[in-house]
Amino acid sequence: MTIVCTIEDCPWKIIARAIGDSNIVQVHTFRNLHNHCLEDVALSQPLVRSTRASLVIDDIIRSTPEYQPRKICKDFVRQYGNQLTYLQASKLKEKAKERIYGQPKNYHKLLPWMCERMLATNLGSSVELSYSDDGHFEQFFVAHSISIEGFVRGCRPIIAIDSVHMSEPYGGVLFSTTAYDASDSMFPLAFEVMSSENYEDWLWFLEKLKIVVGNKEVIII
Template sequence: MGELLEQHGVQIMYTKVWRSLQHAKRLTYGNPDESYQQLPSYFHMLKETNLGSITAIETDENNYFLYSFFALGACLHGFRSYIRPVVAVDATHLKGEHKGVIFVATCKDEEEMIYPIAFGFGDGESDRSWIWFLMKLREAIGVREDLVIVSDRHQSIANAMSHVFPSVPHVFCFFHLKQNLKKRYRQRKDVMTAFYLAAYSYTTIECDTYLAEIQSMHPQTHLTLMEARPEKNGLVIDVLQLPDSKPL
């Protein structure tokens, strides 16, 4: 509004600017309702042009949209053939008219770059939505002996994992734990150094040694790490730091 006044000598109300912006977005990106209506056609063409792709749409009893899922055939082929099966799952909130979340499942390739596996859309991060997404992910990638799932500490993910992948190791992301520790305790450098060393330990004895140091320096941090079940997960695995992830 200030630029319009300065450059063109026009004073305009905020509400009119906002309505103009929304109209411009609709002209550029289309109507959100129409976009959701085009999902079946888009998924059909996706499977026609990218063989091996997997798609799914879930609706309620009134045929209203609930969830969707898609995994590109080329990405699935690469995952099965070449990628280390350490899969990170997360969700990020949509800011459009219909809100909801985007679910993502990714890995890292040999160049340490993000490798996409699958995406989904849902109404939020609930037990039901995570169970649905992980069930579709299981159909897409199967259950390998060396499969590992990485996530933040969202309780719905843990609940869904116990339901869908009960035999697959579920570990917590190093990045999220680190951010939580910084946010909660404003950690000293010596405590964070011991945490890094514990996280990157390759043996249980070495990890326990650094955990003991953390307990002596800051008992509350040690308690937080114990709640992350290091005896089950090998503390944490820094296999993937999800982009724009926000700690819980």
């Protein structure tokens, strides 16, 4: 455990460690020297270390993934007396998500398992996953069996396709395919995640979508 002064660059510091499995803590380093006046302390905000502070919101992130940084700022002031900036709160949330879900760079490793489970538990679904020759993720297509059946039996022959660039650490493009049911309400049919958006990606997406649609003649908008 390390405790430092709230004033940046101040040398005051305490370092302590637990003795074995006991509740006793032994101080190893105590540097009892400040290089500022008391007024600086009164005007400063307590130092918040994001790695440790993220532990406080782990349970909240698990139950409420949409917990927003602005709400984190307000809750920290009310509960702990710490004033966080929006950027600090955002980093706090990201560290908590990494503790719960793992690092984003490892998410793609779960895709083969996810595909296998979706096909095993949703018979009739269309799930496709592709990688480049050097093993990097390229395309991921999903159309659940219930969506395919609902489209064939109860939707109008009109399909709307849209795409949006994602802002996660590794970016990519999300494609969505939506149909319209008998009450003119939107009906989700399929989606695809791709590493980029080019002619080859569009062609791959439309080929997979054609398999889902089958022999039904449709209008794409």
